[in-house]
Amino acid sequence: MNTLTVRFGPLSVRMPWRLILTNGVLLVLTAALVWSGLFRGSYPATPGDLLSALTGTADPVTSMILLENRLPRLATALGVGLAFGLAGEMIQTLLRNPLASPDIIGFSAGAAVGAVVTVVIVGGTAWVVPGALIGGFIAAGLILSLSWRRGVSPGQLILIGIGVTLTLGVLTDLLLTRIDTTSAAGVMKWLVGSLNARSWTDAGSLWAGLLFLGPLALWYQFMLGRIAFEQDVAISFGLRLNYGRVLTIGLAVALVGLAVAASGPLPFVAFVAGPIAHGLNGASRPTLLSAALVGALVTLSADMASQSLPDGFGLPAGVFTALVGAPVLITVLVLHSKRQRL
Amino acid sequence: MRSLTVRRVLFLVFLGLSAVFAGVLSLCFGVRPTQLSEVQSAFFAFDPGIAEHIVVQNLRLPRAFAALIGGGALGLAGALMQVLTRNPLADPGLLGVNGGAAMGVVIAIWAFGITAQSTLVLPALAGSAVAAGLVLLLGGTGRGPDPTRLILAGAAISALFLAFTWSILILSRESLDIYRFWVLGAFSDIRMDSLWDLWPAYAIALPLAAVAAFLLDPLTLGEETARALGARVGLARLVSVLAIVLLCGTTVSMAGPIAFIGLIVPHIMRSFVGADVRVLALASFLAGALLAIVADTFGRLILPGQEIEAGAMMALIGGPVLVAIVRTRRGVVA
Numbered sequence: 001m002n003t004l005t006v007r008f009g010p011l012s013v014r015m016p017w018r019l020i021l022t023n024g025v026l027l028v029l030t031a032a033l034v035w036s037g038l039f040r041g042s043y044p045a046t047p048g049d050l051l052s053a054l055t056g057t058a059d060p061v062t063s064m065i066l067l068e069n070r071l072p073r074l075a076t077a078l079g080v081g082l083a084f085g086l087a088g089e090m091i092q093t094l095l096r097n098p099l100a101s102p103d104i105i106g107f108s109a110g111a112a113v114g115a116v117v118t119v120v121i122v123g124g125t126a127w128v129v130p131g132a133l134i135g136g137f138i139a140a141g142l143i144l145s146l147s148w149r150r151g152v153s154p155g156q157l158i159l160i161g162i163g164v165t166l167t168l169g170v171l172t173d174l175l176l177t178r179i180d181t182t183s184a185a186g187v188m189k190w191l192v193g194s195l196n197a198r199s200w201t202d203a204g205s206l207w208a209g210l211l212f213l214g215p216l217a218l219w220y221q222f223m224l225g226r227i228a229f230e231q232d233v234a235i236s237f238g239l240r241l242n243y244g245r246v247l248t249i250g251l252a253v254a255l256v257g258l259a260v261a262a263s264g265p266l267p268f269v270a271f272v273a274g275p276i277a278h279g280l281n282g283a284s285r286p287t288l289l290s291a292a293l294v295g296a297l298v299t300l301s302a303d304m305a306s307q308s309l310p311d312g313f314g315l316p317a318g319v320f321t322a323l324v325g326a327p328v329l330i331t332v333l334v335l336h337s338k339r340q341r342l
Numbered sequence: 343m344r345s346l347t348v349r350r351v352l353f354l355v356f357l358g359l360s361a362v363f364a365g366v367l368s369l370c371f372g373v374r375p376t377q378l379s380e381v382q383s384a385f386f387a388f389d390p391g392i393a394e395h396i397v398v399q400n401l402r403l404p405r406a407f408a409a410l411i412g413g414g415a416l417g418l419a420g421a422l423m424q425v426l427t428r429n430p431l432a433d434p435g436l437l438g439v440n441g442g443a444a445m446g447v448v449i450a451i452w453a454f455g456i457t458a459q460s461t462l463v464l465p466a467l468a469g470s471a472v473a474a475g476l477v478l479l480l481g482g483t484g485r486g487p488d489p490t491r492l493i494l495a496g497a498a499i500s501a502l503f504l505a506f507t508w509s510i511l512i513l514s515r516e517s518l519d520i521y522r523f524w525v526l527g528a529f530s531d532i533r534m535d536s537l538w539d540l541w542p543a544y545a546i547a548l549p550l551a552a553v554a555a556f557l558l559d560p561l562t563l564g565e566e567t568a569r570a571l572g573a574r575v576g577l578a579r580l581v582s583v584l585a586i587v588l589l590c591g592t593t594v595s596m597a598g599p600i601a602f603i604g605l606i607v608p609h610i611m612r613s614f615v616g617a618d619v620r621v622l623a624l625a626s627f628l629a630g631a632l633l634a635i636v637a638d639t640f641g642r643l644i645l646p647g648q649e650i651e652a653g654a655m656m657a658l659i660g661g662p663v664l665v666a667i668v669r670t671r672r673g674v675v676a
Contacts, residue, residue, distance in 0.1 A: 099431040099493055146665055158430050159609060159668045166602055167661030174654045176522050181515055184522060192508050268501050275494060315509050322505035326498040330480060333491055333498075 019287065022280045026293035030078070033300040037074050038066070041307065068199075075203035076262050077195050077303045077317070078296050079210050081269060083259040085295020086217050086288055087252040088270030089277065093224055093286040094248045095154045101271035102256045104161035105249060108265045109168035110139020112191055116175040119183050128190050133261055139168060140253045144246075151242040152249070153231075193266035193318030195303045202262045209258040214292075217251050221288045224248060266318050269295050272325035279332035298325045350615050357628035361414075364632060365406045368639040369398055400533070408532040409634040409652065411544060412597050415589040417630020418551050420604030421611070421623045422582045425558050427489040433605040436496040437583065439591040440599040441503035442473025447524055448510045451517045462524065463536055466595035473503055474587040492583070527598035527653020529638050540592055547588035554582035555623040562617055600653040603630045606660045610667055633660060 004015045039045050043065050053063035087102045095104070103109065114135020118127040144152070147160040172191075176184050226237055227244040234241050259266070277290035302320035309315060369381045376384075376394050384395040419434035426432075435441075446469020450456045456465070477499045481492035511518045557578035560568040569575055590604070611625040637655035644650055650658075 097429065097431060098490060099429055099436075099497065104431070146669065149669075155430070156668060160665055162431065162605055162609075163661045163664035163668070166605065167657050170526070170602070170654045170657035170661075173522065173526050174650070177526065181519055185512070185515060185518060188508075188518060189512060192512070268505075271497065272501075315512055319505050319509045319512070322501040326502040326505070329498045330495065333480065333494055 016281075019281050019290070022277075022287075023289055023293065026280075026290060026297065030293055030296050030300065033297065033304065034074055034078065037077075037300065037304060038070055041070075072200045072203040073195055073198045073303070074300070076198040076206060077299050079203065079206040080195070080259045080263045080266060081296030081299030082214065082292045083206070083210055083255040083295075084266060084269040084299070085273035085277075085292035086214065087255040087259075088272075088295065089274040089286060089288050089291035090217065090224060090248050090252045091270075092274040094227060094245060095158060097154075097158065098275055100158070102252050103165060103270070104158060105253055105256075106139035106143040106161060106165050106168065107136040107253055107256045107260065108267075109165040109172070110142075111136035111260050111265060112172040113139070113168050113175070115190055116172050116179070116187055119179055119187050120175055123183070128187070129261055132190075132264075133257060136257060136260060137253075139164065140249075144249065152245045154245075189316055190264050191318075192316050193264035193321070194316030195263050195299075195306070196316065198262070206258050206262040209254070213251060213255055213258070217255070218288055220247070220251070221286055224286050224288075263299075264316075264318060266299065266321050268322045268325050269298050272298060272321075272329050276325075276329055276332050279335070298328070346618075346621060350621060353614055354621075354625055354628065357625060357632060361410060361628055361632040361635060364635045364639065365410055368406045368409070368635055369402045371639050372397070372402060372642050404532050404534045404537050405529050405638065406635060407537055408529045408596060409638045410631045412529065412593040412600075413603055413634020414627040414631035415544065415547065415593045416600060416603040417607040417611075417626035417628075417633075418548075418623055419586045419589040419593075420606075420630070421608040421619070421626035422551060422554055422558065422586050423604065424608050425562060425619050425622070426579060426582045426586070427493050429489070429493060430609065432493050433601045434586050434590045435594070435599060435601050435604065436493055436500065437587055437590070438473030438477040438496050438499045438503070439470035439587060439594050440601065441500035441507070442469040442471070443467070443591070443594040444521070444525065444599060445469045445473070445503045445507045446595075448507045448517050448521055451520050452510050452514050463539070463595045467591060469503075470587075470591040470594055473499055474591060478583065478587075489579070523651070524598050526651035527600035527656075528641075528651035529597050529634070530649065530651070532596060536596065540596055543588060543592040547585055547592065550581060551585040551589060551623065554578070554585045555620045558582055559619040562619060598651075598653060600634075600656065602653065602656045602660055603633060606664050607633060610664060613667060 006013045052058040053066045111132035114131040115128045118131030143164050147156045273291040273295040276294045277287045281287050302324050303317040305320040306317045370376050384398040423434040443466035446465040447462050450465035477496045481495035560573035607630045608626045615621045615625045638652040641650040641655040
C-alpha cells in the first residue's frame with residue numbers, strides 16, 4: 001500500500017504516502033524557518049514576548065521589532081516563495097518543459113524594462129514598482145496575444161516567449177548602460193530582488209491576493225495534470241483545452257505579479273521549485289503544494305542568509321535564492337540519478 | 343543526402359554569399375565612411391599615412407572577422423544544442439559558459455583591477471572553462487551525458503555563478519560600470535592579435551562540430567530508435583557537448599555573452615531547411631555569421647556618433663524577426 005485513498009461521500013482522492021510525507025517534512029521545515037526568523041537573530045525574543053507584544057503589554061522596542069519589522073518581512077518572504085513556487089510549477093507542467101519558468105510569459109522581463117524606464121524618465125528609483133507591474137502585464141499580454149492562433153499552443157508560446165523575452169532583456173541591459181552609475185546600482189538591487197524593510201502594506205496586499213489565488217490554483221491541480229497531456233489525448237478526455245491553458249497562464253501571471261510587486265523578480269525561485277519538488281516526490285504528476293513549499297523554503301532561507309551577513313555586505317535576498325536553490329537542485333539531481341541506476 | 347534539395351543548396355549558397363557581401367560592406371561603414379575603392383587600396387596599396395587605411399586594416403577588418411566567425415560559431419553551437427537536448431529553450435550558453443565567463447570577468451575587474459575590455463578575454467575563458475567543466479561533471483556521468491540532467495545542471499551552475507557575479511556587482515560599483523557594457527556583447531574592441539590567440543580554438547571546434555552534426559543526426563528520431571539503428575548515442579552526445587563548449591566559450595570570451603544567436607537562429611533556419619541536423623548546422627552557421635555582421639554594422643550606423651553594441655542590435659533585429667516568422671510560417675514550431 002503506497003497510496004492513501006480519502007473519500008468524501010461520492011468523491012475520492014488518492015494520495016501517495018510519499019507525497020504526504022514530503023509535504024509534511026516541507027511544512028515542518030518551513031515552520032521551523034519562520035520560527036527561527038521570528039525569535040532568533042541579532043535581537044533574540046521568546047514566544048512570550050510575541051504574545052505580550054500582540055496584547056500590547058511588551059516594551060516598545062520588542063514590540064516594534066517583532067510586529068513592525070520581523071513579522072511583515074517573514075510574511076512577505078513566505079508569500080512570495082509560495083507564489084513563485086506555484087506559478088513555476090504550473091508553467092512547467094503546462095509547457096511540459098523543465099527549463100520553462102514564468103519568465104517565458106515575459107512578466108519578469110517586462111517588469112525589468114518597466115522598472116528601468118521609470119528610472120530613465122524620473123531619474124530616481126521611486127516609481128520602480130508601479131513601472132515594473134505595468135511593464136510586466138504589458139509584456140505578458142503581448143506574448144499571449146502574439147502566440148494566439150485559434151487558441152494557445154505550448155510550442156508557439158515558447159518560441160514567441162523566447163523572442164519577446166530576449167528582446168526585452170537586451171532592452172533592459174541597453175537602458176542600464178544609458179543611465180548614471182548610482183541609479184544603475186539602485187535598479188540592479190531591485191532587479192535582483194530584495195526583502196529588506198517590508199511593511200504590513202506589502203505583506204497585506206500580497207497575502208490578500210494569495211489567499212484568493214492559492215486555493216484556486218491548488219483546486220485546479222486536478223485539471224492541470226490532464227492539460228499537460230498530448231493535445232489529442234486531452235481533447236478526447238473532454239477537456240476544454242484552451243480554457244484550461246489560458247486559465248493556467250492567467251493564474252501564473254497573477255501570482256508572479258503579486259510576488260514581483262512585493263519583492264522584485266527574485267530570480268530562480270520559480271524555476272527551481274518544480275524540479276526539486278518532483279525529485280523529492282519521485283513523481284511525474286504536478287505537485288503544486290510541494291513546489292509552493294519548496295519555493296517558500298528557498299525564499300525564507302535566502303532572506304535569512306542575506307540578513308546574517310556582517311554589516312557593510314548589504315546583499316539582497318535575490319542573490320541568495322540562487323546560492324541556496326542551485327546546490328539543492330544539484331543534490332536532488334545527483335540523488336535522483338543514483339536511484340535510477342540501482 | 344536526400345535532404346539536400348536544389349532549393350536548399352541555393353538557399354545555403356545565398357546565405358553564404360550574403361554573409362561575405364555584408365562582411366565586405368561592413369568595412370565601408372562607420373564613424374568615418376569609406377569608399378569601396380579606398381577599402382580596396384587599403385589592402386593592395388597600404389599607406390600608413392592615410393587614416394582610412396589604418397582604420398580599415400586595424401579596426402574594421404578584425405571586427406568583421408570576429409563578427410563572422412563568432413556569429414557563425416554561436417549559430418552552429420545553438421543548432422547542436424537544440425538537437426542534443428531536444429529542447430527549444432536550450433541556448434548553448436546553458437552549458438555554463440556564459441555564467442562562468444561573466445564571473446571570470448567580474449572577478450578580474452574586482453580583484454585584479456583590470457579595466458580594459460580587450461584584456462578580459464583570458465579571465466572570461468578561464469571562467470567559462472571552470473563552469474562548463476562543473477556542468478559536465480554533474481550532468482555527464484555514466485553512459486554519456488543525459489540531456490535533461492545536463493540542462494538542469496547547466497541551469498543550476500549558471501544561476502550559481504550568476505549569483506556570485508551579482509553579489510560582486512552590488513558590492514563594487516567599478517565592476518558594475520564595466521560589466522554593464524561587457525554583458526551586452528560587442529565585437530568593437532577586437533584587435534588582430536586577440537584573433538590570432540583564439541583561432542586555434544576555432545580550428546579545433548569547427549571540425550569537431552561538423553563531426554558532431556553527423557553523429558547527432560540519427561538522434562532526431564529519438565534515443566531508442568537511434569540506438570536500434572546502431573547510432574552511438576553516448577559518443578554523439580559527448581562530441582557535441584565538447585564542440586558546443588569550445589565554440590561558445592571562445593566566442594563569449596571574445597565578444598561577451600550573446601545568447602541571442604544560439605537561441606534564435608536555429609529556430610528560424612529550421613523553417614527554411616528542415617530538420618536534417620547536418621544541413622541545419624551549416625545553415626545556422628551561415629545565418630549566425632550574417633546576423634552578427636549585419637547587427638554589428640547597423641549598430642554603428644543607427645545613432646550618429648554613438649554605437650549600439652552588436653549583441654543588443656541582434657536582439658532588437660532578431661526578436662521581432664522570430665516572432666514574425668513563427669506567426670507567418672508553418673513548421674517552425676516543432
